[in-house]
Amino acid sequence: MSLAFRHAIVVGASSGIGAEIARQLAADGCAVALLGRRAEELERIRAEIAGRGRGSAIAAVHDVTRYDTVPALLDRLIKELGGLDLLVYAAGIMHKPAESEYDFARDRAEIEVNLLGAIAWTTPVAAMFEARRTGTILGLSSIAGERGRRTFPAYSTSKAGLTTWLEALRNRVARHGVNVVTVKPGFVDTAMTASLEQKPMVIPVQKAASLILAAARRGGSPSAFIPWTWWLVAMMLRHMPSRIFRRLDI
Amino acid sequence: MESSPLRTHAAWRVLDGFGGSVRSLSRSVSPATVDEMAAVFAAARAEGLKVSFRGAGRSYGDASLNTGGLAVDGRAMRRILSFDREHGVIEAEGGASIAEVWRHTLPQGWWPAVVPGTMFPTLAGSVSMNIHGKNCFKVGPLGDHVLELDLLTAAGERLTLSRERDAELFRSVIAGLGLLGAVTRVKMQLKHVDSGRMRVRPLVAKSLAHMFDTFVERIPDSDYLVGWVDCFATGPVLGRGLVHQAHQLSIAEDPKGAETLALAKQDLPGSIMGVPKSLLWMFMKPFANDTGTRWVNSVKYALPEQVGKDGTYLDSHAGFAFLLDYVPNWRLMYGDAGFIQVQLFVPDANAREAFAEALRLCQRRGVISYLGVFKRHRPDDYLLSHGLDGWSLALDFKVPHEPKRLWDTAADLTRLVLEAGGTYYPAKDQVVDADSFGRAFGDRLVRFRDLKRRLDPDGLFANDQARRLGIV
Numbered sequence: 001m002s003l004a005f006r007h008a009i010v011v012g013a014s015s016g017i018g019a020e021i022a023r024q025l026a027a028d029g030c031a032v033a034l035l036g037r038r039a040e041e042l043e044r045i046r047a048e049i050a051g052r053g054r055g056s057a058i059a060a061v062h063d064v065t066r067y068d069t070v071p072a073l074l075d076r077l078i079k080e081l082g083g084l085d086l087l088v089y090a091a092g093i094m095h096k097p098a099e100s101e102y103d104f105a106r107d108r109a110e111i112e113v114n115l116l117g118a119i120a121w122t123t124p125v126a127a128m129f130e131a132r133r134t135g136t137i138l139g140l141s142s143i144a145g146e147r148g149r150r151t152f153p154a155y156s157t158s159k160a161g162l163t164t165w166l167e168a169l170r171n172r173v174a175r176h177g178v179n180v181v182t183v184k185p186g187f188v189d190t191a192m193t194a195s196l197e198q199k200p201m202v203i204p205v206q207k208a209a210s211l212i213l214a215a216a217r218r219g220g221s222p223s224a225f226i227p228w229t230w231w232l233v234a235m236m237l238r239h240m241p242s243r244i245f246r247r248l249d250i
Numbered sequence: 251m252e253s254s255p256l257r258t259h260a261a262w263r264v265l266d267g268f269g270g271s272v273r274s275l276s277r278s279v280s281p282a283t284v285d286e287m288a289a290v291f292a293a294a295r296a297e298g299l300k301v302s303f304r305g306a307g308r309s310y311g312d313a314s315l316n317t318g319g320l321a322v323d324g325r326a327m328r329r330i331l332s333f334d335r336e337h338g339v340i341e342a343e344g345g346a347s348i349a350e351v352w353r354h355t356l357p358q359g360w361w362p363a364v365v366p367g368t369m370f371p372t373l374a375g376s377v378s379m380n381i382h383g384k385n386c387f388k389v390g391p392l393g394d395h396v397l398e399l400d401l402l403t404a405a406g407e408r409l410t411l412s413r414e415r416d417a418e419l420f421r422s423v424i425a426g427l428g429l430l431g432a433v434t435r436v437k438m439q440l441k442h443v444d445s446g447r448m449r450v451r452p453l454v455a456k457s458l459a460h461m462f463d464t465f466v467e468r469i470p471d472s473d474y475l476v477g478w479v480d481c482f483a484t485g486p487v488l489g490r491g492l493v494h495q496a497h498q499l500s501i502a503e504d505p506k507g508a509e510t511l512a513l514a515k516q517d518l519p520g521s522i523m524g525v526p527k528s529l530l531w532m533f534m535k536p537f538a539n540d541t542g543t544r545w546v547n548s549v550k551y552a553l554p555e556q557v558g559k560d561g562t563y564l565d566s567h568a569g570f571a572f573l574l575d576y577v578p579n580w581r582l583m584y585g586d587a588g589f590i591q592v593q594l595f596v597p598d599a600n601a602r603e604a605f606a607e608a609l610r611l612c613q614r615r616g617v618i619s620y621l622g623v624f625k626r627h628r629p630d631d632y633l634l635s636h637g638l639d640g641w642s643l644a645l646d647f648k649v650p651h652e653p654k655r656l657w658d659t660a661a662d663l664t665r666l667v668l669e670a671g672g673t674y675y676p677a678k679d680q681v682v683d684a685d686s687f688g689r690a691f692g693d694r695l696v697r698f699r700d701l702k703r704r705l706d707p708d709g710l711f712a713n714d715q716a717r718r719l720g721i722v
Contacts, residue, residue, distance in 0.1 A: 068258040127262035131275040 003136060003179070003217045005086040009033045009077055011064060011121055012091030014041035016190035017140060020209035021088055023048070026055030033077045035062040036091075064091045064117030065109075074124055086216070087125045088138045089118045094155045094192050107154035114158035119165060126169055129178040136179040138216045139166045143186045143225065146234045150246060159184075163223075170221045181216045185226040186233070203227060256290075256320055257297050265321055269310040270581050270588030271649045272680055274317040274714060278304070280326040284434050287322065288406040294320050295404070295710055302713035303428040305372030306347060309379065310591045311680025312714035313427065319712065324374050327434065330354050338440040339397065344374030344433045351440075352568070357511050360440035361567055363395040368574040374433040379677035380425035380635045383571065384474040384496070387626035391637055392438075393424035394630060400435035404710040408434075422701050425635040427676055429702055429711045429721060445499040445507025446515050448473070448570055451562045452555045458489025458606050462641075465493065465626055473498045474570065479622030480547040481609055481645065482540075489609055490551060491622065496570050516568040518576055527578055534583040538648060543620040587649040589620075590656070590680050592663050594643045595627065596672040601641040604670040608643065608663055617659040619645035633698050634691060634721075636675035644678065657681070676715060684720030695721065 008025050012018040014036030022032045026049040034042050034057055042059040049057040058080055062073060078084045093113045095106045122137055129135030144152055145159030163182055170180035187199040188208040208226055215224040225231040237245070256277055263278035277299065281287040294301050302316035304323050314321065328345035338360040340351060349369035352362055364383045371381065377399060382391045389395070398412040401423055411420040423430050453468070455461035461477050468475060474496035483490045499507055509515070520526070525533055537546050557563050574580070581589065596604045612618050623644040630637035647656055660681035667674065673690050674682045688695055698721070709722055716722045
């Protein structure tokens with residue numbers, strides 16, 4: 001099975017993997033709504049897509065923590081796109097606290113953007129897709145969600161939560177023909193990871209986006225590591241005793 | 251409620267019809283009091299949301315669906331308010347179910363005068379559809395037993411209606427499809443029963459004509475009569491089936507009757523042929539196709555039922571009435587695309603010919619009903635009621651993955667009913683078009699619309715079915 005997406009909303013499209021997914025969807029002829037906080041970045045990507053002459057894009061400035069604005073914005077975008085068959089939730093922020101730094105405000109922001117924003121968007125879309133018995137929801141989780149990491153406590157928590165949320169959603173709607181895809185990239189060469197010192201097995205963003213879209217197009221509601229080799233790492237991490245895991249600088 | 255706008259805070263809910271063949275997305279709230287419900291109406295109006303009512307979701311089609319609107323779930327308002335055990339008068343909130351009513355009253359010797367084939371519909375839903383039972387020929391529809399009801403209007407006004415107080419509105423709210431307001435309270439007359447059991451006589455009908463004749467012959471001495479039709483039978487045995495006649499037992503006929511009024515004596519069997527009821531639909535699914543049902547029907551027709559020397563057996567009220575509740579989730583046997591029911595209501599003079607033509611038409615098209623149910627009706631005076639001096643034939647059809655042939659057949663049946671001077675029953679309907687509905691109800695629909703404009707000038711109350719039928 002290979003799904004062709006014709007109308008997509010990409011939440012978190014102003015940079016990184018989200019922006020690249022939007023570009024590649026448009027290149028395949030999809031009408032894409034680009035959502036993000038930064039108007040200039042969105043406009044740059046929108047213009048780039050428009051300039052290529054294949055696919056089309058509209059842009060909307062949106063803060064995913066303004067949960068109340070989601071239903072109306074979703075309605076508007078579906079009208080403007082002429083439909084919806086794919087929702088990509090790619091919004092994410094990451095903060096690495098300093099050793100012995102404990103900061104609720106920043107932790108909360110990560111949970112709100114990475115997890116609650118995803119719940120706010122996937123809820124009405126899953127309901128709509130269930131009613132129509134078709135559609136794909138693609139969530140960008142992370143290998144980081146496999147364990148509680150001392151270096152990225154809130155980020156790994158938010159991604160673990162997102163992975164579980166998407167699994168729950170998948171188990172709710174799979175019987176109605178709706179495809180929920182969880183992707184867990186390892187290190188991808190984006191602005192988010194620019195400050196990290198160690199980035200083992202890093203891949204370019206173009207490669208990550210194309211692997212992610214390939215997983216989504218396969219259908220069958222997969223949960224996929226990007227690239228798949230991270231599955232081996234995840235297996236090791238999952239089975240590593242905490243006493244050892246906590247000594248690692250990851 | 252006021253501080254949380256419905257469009258941003260109300261839950262999303264995918265609602266389907268009982269047939270499982272239509273579904274839609276709406277927002278949903280479940281007010282617990284009349285005041286809360288009034289606040290919901292005000293909020294919905296302010297936000298430009300249309301309001302529909304959802305009870306137990308037992309209407310087969312799109313009657314409780316409201317795409318893009320607000321479905322008000324009435325099930326939180328389900329209290330039994332009073333029960334006069336001397337006169338058999340019960341008052342309950344609209345969200346109370348038929349089951350909740352009879353379980354409350356039967357031990358005291360009172361049974362609802364009218365029950366449908368399932369005990370789960372709410373009173374508000376049953377009143378709004380003016381449901382009927384297997385005794386319709388004798389006691390009429392539910393509306394005939396409603397003494398009084400409360401209506402909450404779009405403007406938040408609380409009206410108490412009866413045959414004495416605003417009779418016109420009373421007769422319009424009954425069978426009013428929930429389009430005039432919320433039925434928040436129902437007061438109704440129950441019927442006295444001496445025994446929890448009835449004497450049931452199964453009769454074989456060798457053809458459709460024989461089915462009609464059996465009914466005509468048996469009606470004078472029956473409390474309940476229902477026919478099952480094998481829709482696969484052709485030629486001289488077209489419309490063959492079984493008739494079940496039930497007779498309520500007096501204390502003289504059943505001296506120990508009082509003991510059987512206990513709820514424990516009314517429980518439907520927990521398993522059928524050793525299979526737990528909850529799993530039974532899975533065993534039925536392999537037969538939900540033409541070959542399987544043809545075979546099942548032949549066996550059902552030919553297999554004699556277990557009866558005594560006098561050709562009868564005893565059954566509880568619940569056991570006889572709620573055939574649809576014997577197998578939980580039986581609708582799932584029809585698969586992902588669900589099923590629809592087309593119930594043909596045709597006047598007495600034309601019914602024999604029309605039903606025979608309906609069965610032949612289905613067979614010609616290769617779209618054959620897996621369940622046919624036959625009943626006698628009588629006329630009533632509710633504005634949008636389906637009641638008539640005639641007969642009904644309810645046909646259940648599995649919705650195939652390529653459904654065009656089914657929709658074409660359903661359209662033919664809709665036309666056939668109209669040409670036979672018949673009418674439509676929204677509780678079952680999912681296929682009738684606005685033109686046919688308008689022609690069937692004629693001036694009554696015009697009067698209903700006038701009334702609705704007066705009572706609900708902004709058109710707050712609507713649902714997918716009312717839009718399809720051109721009522722709103």
